[in-house]
Amino acid sequence: MTDDEQIKSLEERLKKARNQGEPDVDEGGKPSPMGLAWKLGIELVIGVVVGLYLGSYIDDWLGTKPIVMILLVLLGFASGIRNVIKVASEMNKETDDQKQ
Template identity: 50%
Template structure:
Protein backbone atom coordinates (compact mmCIF):
# COMPACT_ATOMS: atom_id res chain seq x y z
CA UNK A 1 0.00 0.00 0.00
CA UNK A 2 1.58 3.29 -1.14
CA UNK A 3 1.73 6.07 1.35
CA UNK A 4 0.73 9.47 -0.09
CA UNK A 5 1.93 12.86 1.05
CA UNK A 6 -1.36 13.44 2.88
CA UNK A 7 -0.77 10.36 5.08
CA UNK A 8 2.60 11.57 6.40
CA UNK A 9 3.26 12.77 9.89
CA UNK A 10 3.40 16.61 10.15
CA UNK A 11 6.88 16.40 11.70
CA UNK A 12 8.13 14.46 8.67
CA UNK A 13 6.56 17.02 6.33
CA UNK A 14 8.28 19.79 8.25
CA UNK A 15 11.61 17.97 8.08
CA UNK A 16 11.23 17.36 4.35
CA UNK A 17 10.41 21.03 3.77
CA UNK A 18 13.49 22.18 5.72
CA UNK A 19 15.71 19.69 3.87
CA UNK A 20 14.45 20.94 0.50
CA UNK A 21 15.06 24.53 1.54
CA UNK A 22 18.58 23.68 2.67
CA UNK A 23 19.27 21.87 -0.63
CA UNK A 24 18.02 24.84 -2.64
CA UNK A 25 20.10 27.23 -0.58
CA UNK A 26 23.15 25.03 -1.16
CA UNK A 27 22.48 24.84 -4.90
CA UNK A 28 22.14 28.59 -5.28
CA UNK A 29 24.96 29.49 -2.93
CA UNK A 30 27.52 31.69 -4.69
CA UNK A 31 30.41 29.87 -3.00
CA UNK A 32 31.49 32.64 -0.61
CA UNK A 33 31.06 30.35 2.39
CA UNK A 34 33.45 27.80 0.89
CA UNK A 35 36.18 30.32 0.00
CA UNK A 36 39.46 29.73 1.83
CA UNK A 37 40.62 32.29 4.34
CA UNK A 38 43.54 34.62 3.51
CA UNK A 39 45.65 32.79 6.10
CA UNK A 40 44.88 29.46 4.44
CA UNK A 41 45.78 30.85 1.02
CA UNK A 42 49.08 32.23 2.31
CA UNK A 43 49.86 28.88 3.93
CA UNK A 44 49.09 27.06 0.65
CA UNK A 45 51.37 29.42 -1.27
CA UNK A 46 54.21 28.72 1.16
CA UNK A 47 53.60 24.98 0.88
CA UNK A 48 53.71 25.21 -2.93
CA UNK A 49 57.11 26.86 -2.77
CA UNK A 50 58.56 24.42 -0.24
CA UNK A 51 57.19 21.33 -2.00
CA UNK A 52 58.69 22.43 -5.33
CA UNK A 53 62.12 22.84 -3.76
CA UNK A 54 61.95 19.57 -1.80
CA UNK A 55 60.82 17.54 -4.83
CA UNK A 56 63.57 19.06 -6.96
CA UNK A 57 66.11 18.33 -4.23
CA UNK A 58 65.04 14.70 -3.88
CA UNK A 59 65.01 14.08 -7.63
CA UNK A 60 68.43 15.69 -8.01
CA UNK A 61 69.99 13.69 -5.19
CA UNK A 62 68.59 10.39 -6.46
CA UNK A 63 69.63 11.01 -10.07
CA UNK A 64 73.12 12.09 -8.97
CA UNK A 65 73.54 8.89 -6.96
CA UNK A 66 72.21 6.74 -9.80
CA UNK A 67 74.22 8.39 -12.59
CA UNK A 68 77.27 9.39 -10.54
CA UNK A 69 77.08 13.03 -11.60
CA UNK A 70 77.32 14.51 -8.13
CA UNK A 71 76.21 17.88 -7.65
CA UNK A 72 75.30 18.67 -11.28
CA UNK A 73 71.78 17.21 -11.33
CA UNK A 74 71.20 18.21 -7.71
CA UNK A 75 71.79 21.85 -8.57
CA UNK A 76 69.79 21.60 -11.81
CA UNK A 77 66.72 20.00 -10.22
CA UNK A 78 66.93 22.24 -7.17
CA UNK A 79 66.70 25.27 -9.47
CA UNK A 80 63.89 23.65 -11.46
CA UNK A 81 61.99 22.89 -8.26
CA UNK A 82 62.45 26.45 -7.05
CA UNK A 83 61.20 27.74 -10.41
CA UNK A 84 58.17 25.46 -10.26
CA UNK A 85 57.39 26.64 -6.73
CA UNK A 86 57.66 30.29 -7.76
CA UNK A 87 55.42 29.62 -10.77
CA UNK A 88 52.79 28.06 -8.50
CA UNK A 89 52.94 30.99 -6.08
CA UNK A 90 52.56 33.50 -8.93
CA UNK A 91 49.65 31.50 -10.37
CA UNK A 92 47.92 31.48 -6.96
CA UNK A 93 48.51 35.21 -6.54
CA UNK A 94 47.08 35.95 -9.98
CA UNK A 95 44.04 33.77 -9.24
CA UNK A 96 43.46 35.68 -6.00
CA UNK A 97 43.81 38.99 -7.84
CA UNK A 98 41.32 37.91 -10.52
CA UNK A 99 38.85 36.78 -7.86
CA UNK A 100 39.19 40.12 -6.07
CA UNK A 101 38.67 42.03 -9.31
CA UNK A 102 35.59 40.00 -10.24
CA UNK A 103 34.16 40.51 -6.75
CA UNK A 104 34.81 44.24 -7.10
CA UNK A 105 33.04 44.28 -10.47
CA UNK A 106 30.01 42.64 -8.86
CA UNK A 107 29.90 45.42 -6.25
CA UNK A 108 30.49 48.34 -8.65
CA UNK A 109 27.28 47.96 -10.70
CA UNK A 110 25.28 47.88 -7.48
CA UNK A 111 26.89 51.16 -6.37
CA UNK A 112 26.24 52.71 -9.78
CA UNK A 113 22.56 51.72 -9.60
CA UNK A 114 22.15 53.75 -6.39
CA UNK A 115 23.17 56.97 -8.19
CA UNK A 116 20.28 56.76 -10.68
Protein backbone atom coordinates (compact mmCIF):
# COMPACT_ATOMS: atom_id res chain seq x y z
CA MET A 1 0.00 0.00 0.00
CA THR A 2 1.49 3.34 -1.04
CA ASP A 3 1.56 6.45 1.08
CA ASP A 4 -1.26 8.07 -0.94
CA GLU A 5 -3.51 5.03 -0.48
CA GLN A 6 -2.78 4.96 3.24
CA ILE A 7 -3.60 8.67 3.58
CA LYS A 8 -6.88 8.25 1.68
CA SER A 9 -7.77 5.24 3.80
CA LEU A 10 -7.00 7.20 6.97
CA GLU A 11 -9.06 10.17 5.77
CA GLU A 12 -12.03 7.92 5.05
CA ARG A 13 -11.82 6.29 8.48
CA LEU A 14 -11.53 9.71 10.16
CA LYS A 15 -14.56 11.02 8.27
CA LYS A 16 -16.56 7.94 9.25
CA ALA A 17 -15.52 8.29 12.91
CA ARG A 18 -16.44 11.99 12.96
CA ASN A 19 -19.88 11.28 11.50
CA GLN A 20 -20.66 8.72 14.21
CA GLY A 21 -20.82 11.52 16.79
CA GLU A 22 -23.37 13.49 14.79
CA PRO A 23 -26.83 13.92 16.33
CA ASP A 24 -29.64 11.84 14.90
CA VAL A 25 -31.38 14.20 12.44
CA ASP A 26 -33.84 13.74 9.61
CA GLU A 27 -33.61 15.12 6.06
CA GLY A 28 -34.61 18.65 7.08
CA GLY A 29 -31.86 18.92 9.67
CA LYS A 30 -34.33 18.61 12.55
CA PRO A 31 -33.93 16.04 15.33
CA SER A 32 -35.61 12.74 14.58
CA PRO A 33 -38.73 11.81 16.58
CA MET A 34 -36.79 9.03 18.33
CA GLY A 35 -34.00 11.41 19.30
CA LEU A 36 -36.54 13.90 20.58
CA ALA A 37 -38.29 11.22 22.63
CA TRP A 38 -34.98 10.21 24.23
CA LYS A 39 -34.18 13.84 24.99
CA LEU A 40 -37.52 14.39 26.70
CA GLY A 41 -37.27 11.18 28.70
CA ILE A 42 -33.75 11.98 29.86
CA GLU A 43 -34.71 15.54 30.83
CA LEU A 44 -37.60 14.20 32.89
CA VAL A 45 -35.45 11.62 34.69
CA ILE A 46 -32.55 14.03 35.28
CA GLY A 47 -34.88 16.57 36.91
CA VAL A 48 -36.16 13.95 39.34
CA VAL A 49 -32.68 12.55 40.09
CA VAL A 50 -31.19 16.00 40.72
CA GLY A 51 -34.11 16.88 42.97
CA LEU A 52 -33.66 13.61 44.86
CA TYR A 53 -29.92 14.12 45.34
CA LEU A 54 -30.07 17.80 46.32
CA GLY A 55 -33.11 17.25 48.54
CA SER A 56 -31.40 14.39 50.35
CA TYR A 57 -28.24 16.46 50.85
CA ILE A 58 -30.16 19.50 52.13
CA ASP A 59 -32.31 17.31 54.39
CA ASP A 60 -29.20 15.78 55.95
CA TRP A 61 -27.70 19.24 56.42
CA LEU A 62 -30.85 20.76 57.98
CA GLY A 63 -32.09 17.63 59.75
CA THR A 64 -35.50 17.77 58.07
CA LYS A 65 -35.34 14.27 56.59
CA PRO A 66 -37.90 13.78 53.82
CA ILE A 67 -39.48 17.25 53.50
CA VAL A 68 -37.02 19.10 51.25
CA MET A 69 -36.29 15.96 49.23
CA ILE A 70 -39.98 15.47 48.43
CA LEU A 71 -40.37 19.13 47.46
CA LEU A 72 -37.33 19.09 45.16
CA VAL A 73 -38.34 15.78 43.54
CA LEU A 74 -41.77 17.24 42.79
CA LEU A 75 -40.14 20.42 41.48
CA GLY A 76 -37.84 18.37 39.22
CA PHE A 77 -40.79 16.34 37.96
CA ALA A 78 -42.79 19.52 37.28
CA SER A 79 -39.83 20.99 35.40
CA GLY A 80 -39.57 17.86 33.24
CA ILE A 81 -43.30 17.93 32.48
CA ARG A 82 -43.01 21.63 31.59
CA ASN A 83 -40.24 20.80 29.10
CA VAL A 84 -42.33 18.04 27.55
CA ILE A 85 -45.31 20.38 27.13
CA LYS A 86 -43.06 23.09 25.68
CA VAL A 87 -41.54 20.76 23.07
CA ALA A 88 -44.95 19.26 22.23
CA SER A 89 -46.43 22.71 21.62
CA GLU A 90 -43.45 23.64 19.41
CA MET A 91 -43.93 20.44 17.42
CA ASN A 92 -47.66 21.18 17.10
CA LYS A 93 -46.92 24.71 15.90
CA GLU A 94 -44.44 23.40 13.30
CA THR A 95 -47.04 20.90 12.07
CA ASP A 96 -49.66 23.64 11.75
CA ASP A 97 -47.18 25.86 9.85
CA GLN A 98 -46.41 23.03 7.42
CA LYS A 99 -50.11 22.44 6.72
CA GLN A 100 -50.66 26.07 5.71
